[in-house]
Amino acid sequence: MSTVRKILLPNWQFKEASERTWKEATVPGCVHTDLLAHNVIPDPFVGKNELDIQWVDKKDWEYVSYFTLTESDMAEERLELILEGLDTYADIYVNSKQVLSTDNMFRIWKVDIKSYVQEGENMLHVYFHSPIAHDLNKPNELGYNLPADNDHSEDGGVGEKKLSVFARKAPYHYGWDWGPRFVTSGIWRNVYIEAWSHVCMQDVFIEQSHVTKEIAKLKANVELEASAPLAVTISIADNNGFSHEERIQVKKGKQTIAIPFSISKPQLWWSNGLGEPYLYHFSIDLFHNETLKSSKKVKTGLRSIRFVRDHDQGGQSFHFELNGVPVFMKGANHIPNDSFLTRVEKEDYEHEIASAKASHMNMLRVWGGGIYEPNVFYELCDEYGLLVWQDFMFACSMYPGDKAFLDNVEQEAIDNVKRLRNYACVALWCGNNEMDSAWAEYVEDAGWGWKQRYNSAQRKAIWQAYDQLFHQLLPEVIRKYDTNTAYWPSSPMQDLTFNQDQHATFASLKKGDIHYWDVWHGQKPLKAYKANVGRFMSEYGFQSFPEERTVRKYAEEKDFALESDVMLHHQKNGSGNRLIQTYMDMYYKEPKDFASFLHLSQILQAKAIRSAVEAHRIHMPYCMGTLYWQMNDCWPVASWSSMDYYGRWKSLQYEMKDRFKPTILIVDQQAEQVMCTVVSDVQQDQLANLTLQIVSCEGQIVLEEAVRIEIPKNASTKIHLVDLKDKKDWINNSVLAAKLEIDESIVDEVTHLFVEPKQMQLQDPNIHVEVIEGGIELSCDHFAMNVWMETKEEGYFSSNNFHLVPGERKQIYFTESLIQDQRFENKQIPRNINVQSMYNFITF
The missing domain is CATH 3.20.20.80 (Glycosidases)
Structure with missing residues (x-):
């Protein structure tokens, strides 16, 4: 086991600074959620309750934790208090002595508290200053407001003063054009003490100097701190049996050690749709006198990623x-x-x-x-x-x-x-x-x-x-x-x-x-x-x-x-x-x-x-x-x-x-012509069949065509033109149903309206719902526009908000959780399903 130990801080309490009574708090958390848990404020998201709880950010708030340190804890050379996120202006006291002041929600704060603590019970006290009171005079000191149009200062009772720009805290907390104004305070990420002696690894960066399918040239940049000069051994291993070891003489203080190493024929990390996002699990262990002193684990994918901005015929590219x-x-x-x-x-x-x-x-x-x-x-x-x-x-x-x-x-x-x-x-x-x-x-x-x-x-x-x-x-x-x-x-x-x-x-x-x-x-x-x-x-x-x-x-x-x-x-x-x-x-x-x-x-x-x-x-x-x-x-x-x-x-x-499917058919209408284009993100050429039918809302096939096409890899390709001249007599009462088929599998279907939706002559589609193995199958008597399915149970359909053409039978699957089932392969039959279409939502 590593001799670097993490000591958690339990049993948090909080109160408004001017009050005497402490209440139980949740850490990580914030003042608003703690107040809500004690029913001091109403649900902030209901009605206009947001406006009634703007007083919270005008107050100072205190949090306290009592923790125990043992004799072995006190024997360590360092006891570093690590605060991964404090929101935002806070003074930190250990046993009533100030050890730190913070002013940035996004920073990680560290301080050695060895000289402030004792064996037995200790107290950590965090005093949060009102972010509004803290910054209220800053526009006056600057001499003008900085532009911050999304800052809902009027809702917060601070007039026209735009305070969000002065605080290094989440800007949306001050309001946005989709979000409310809740200017929070609190301990929003983990707080703990790290106890160590002699040497401690602070960070490891696996720098990917050169990555191809043949070789990954890497560098472990090991950031560490030592209390005295000493000889150490750093070992690097992965989840595939790779290992590398180096003996290093480290100096007293903070330093970064660069350790080059290579992996032959690496398994590359790919983005969704291109391949497996394979992850390497690296373990970096530091030994002194054959004793493990510090460990870090890094899970990462090996890949090269290039931000490409080359000059071309169209101007300058912008892609990855x-x-x-x-x-x-x-x-x-x-x-x-x-x-x-x-x-x-x-x-x-x-x-x-x-x-x-x-x-x-x-x-x-x-x-x-x-x-x-x-x-x-x-x-x-x-x-x-x-x-x-x-x-x-x-x-x-x-x-x-x-x-x-x-x-x-x-x-x-x-x-x-x-x-x-x-x-x-x-x-x-x-x-x-x-x-x-x-x-x-x-x-x-x-x-x-x-x-x-x-x-x-x-x-x-x-x-x-x-x-x-x-x-x-x-x-x-x-x-x-x-x-x-x-x-x-x-x-x-x-x-x-x-x-x-x-x-x-x-x-x-x-x-x-x-x-x-x-x-x-x-x-x-x-x-x-x-x-x-x-x-x-x-x-x-x-x-x-x-x-x-x-x-x-x-x-x-x-x-x-x-x-x-x-x-x-x-x-x-x-x-x-x-x-x-x-x-x-x-x-x-x-x-x-x-x-x-x-x-x-x-x-x-x-x-x-x-x-x-x-x-x-x-x-x-x-x-x-x-x-x-x-x-x-x-x-x-x-x-x-x-x-x-x-x-x-x-x-x-x-x-x-x-x-966003990898291969899609796009039907684009320009006046009296309809162009069919296939866009493919797939990394190889494909052969496909394109079937086109113009179908009336009653199900009559007005026109039918079938075309064999080639789809180039990673490209957009125009493949077929449909001429609409002299065909306007059915245009308000028909749709173009297009199917793209590859290897006897339909990869895309498009139902194109020739006119805007409000011009369609809709009638009751009479949608039929039939239970099939693992799902349902839908069909209709008349064209159904924007078919929408819903159930009382929470879940997700394999398809929804689609058009349904008479004669078509569409199979739908359902899952309660996308975390286990992004492909909708765990077939479930939804209960109490309600199926409607545009016909049910509009007036006639």
Whole structure:
């Protein structure tokens, strides 16, 4: 056994600083969840309760733990108190003596407390200062507010003061256009004491210098601390029988030892859809005089990942190359899974990541207004083969540039880069979200109107702070601590040019990444997605409401109206409800009631994002990535998410499961022509049969064609044109049913409407449900648009929100847990299934 021992701290209590009575606390946790557990505050997510508990962040709070140290504990040379996450401004006392002050939620704090403790009982006391009181005067000290438009300062009772930019804490805690304002305090990650003598390994980085299928040239960078010079042996072993050993003379103090080693014919780590995400389990053991003194374990995948930005005929590429293979990135933006972070369990993370895998995703973007997620998130991404675009925690604001702030951020970056750099999934470090394009330094009339709020001296200072942080400090941290991974200063942007060509707002789709919001915020029609495709679409989105049973978690029957106070409160985008209604009027008939409106909003959202994804995939390899906004929610709300706060899949998630398949057929209508395109992420050429039928809503086959086609690997290929001239007599009452078949297996089916949904002449489809082995089979008498199945039990269908053509028989499978069953292979028959279609949701 290693002589480095971890001592846990039990039995936490908390209280408001001015009170005398202590209450039981949960650590890790936060003040809000502890107050909720004692029924001091109401459920923050119900109704408008959010506004009634804004007092919590104006108070100071205290936490205390009494712990016992033994004689053998006290005999150790070091007793290091390690605080993996304190939110945020805290003074730490051991036996009434202050040992530390903290000011950054994202940092790991360590302090040797050997001289402060004694054998027997000891006390750890953490005093949290109100983050609001702590920062309230900072805008006055600076002389102006920094831009932070998503900071809901008015809800927090602090007027127009934008305080989020001064605190190194999760920006979304101060509110966002999908999230509430809960400015938390608390011990949000683990606290423990590490006891050791002589020598202790602090960190190990398995640097992947060169990785191919023939050889992996690696380097174990072992960071350790020794209390005196001594000779040690460091042993490296993996789960395949590999071992390597070196004898090293270490100096007193902190140092990093680099140990090169190689693995022949490594098993490579692949992203979802390309192969197995194989993981090596490395054990690094440090011996002194044949006694094991310290151990570290590193689980990682061996792979080469290259961020490719080469000049080409279209401008400049923007894509990722994994093990030499250009990969089209399919996925979504990820936000924190809860307003109260410690309520998120491993199962919650695994459900999200299993949902991503089941939906054929291969990338999630950890957005910069949340948190650097806990290790378990990245461990699961490694296991499931999900690459991660990792933002630093800066978003939609401008930040201070004083030395104390920059020094604080530098250590924050070092802590998190070192913590995350071993994960195979981390594909890119990105400095911030939307700040380069929002400020738009080099184009006076571009951006979000921020520059114009300030005089010339203020503008110079704000941009200088930005430049120092994102163009100097952060890339230097990456250069020093993560040689495996590329850095991108801001999303979106074209390139780091220090002139007008830098900003994504300068109307270019030829290089860099794009956040496209003219559909939704700009109110352009969905067809605008086709005309605005860049090299990598890293953000775009469209809102919907969650399903009725989720809405009933926060609203009562009396609140079931689009403009009710509660419905508006659970819509943090000021124009959101109006925009949903506006777009719904464009494409769909009027829903018959409010519950139908909720569901129709999801159908609308799915249609919108499907339009975008197909536009992006059809332009492969010009476009090599599509990450929609957003995967998940932090509370039950109307938002851009594809699955709601409770993990329930919206129509959009089912649509993405269909449209992110490795090989898909895209039917694109332009006036009187329909073009069929096949997009394949598969790494070999394929032969397929394409069958096309134009079918009336009553089931009559108007036209039928069959074509034998070749599908090139890793490409988008136009394969067939259908001419609609002189065929308009049936266009409102027929659909195009297309099937793509490979090796006698149908790999994709598309039912294309020739007109907008509201123009379809629908009648009762009379859907038949038949139980088959392990599932159900659906058929209909008349065309069924947007078939939707639901059950009272929680679970997920193999397909949902699909069109059903007369004569077609569609088999559906069901699973209660995607964690065990991403492929829907564990066949279950859902109970009490309710099957409806568009016919049931609209007025006639």
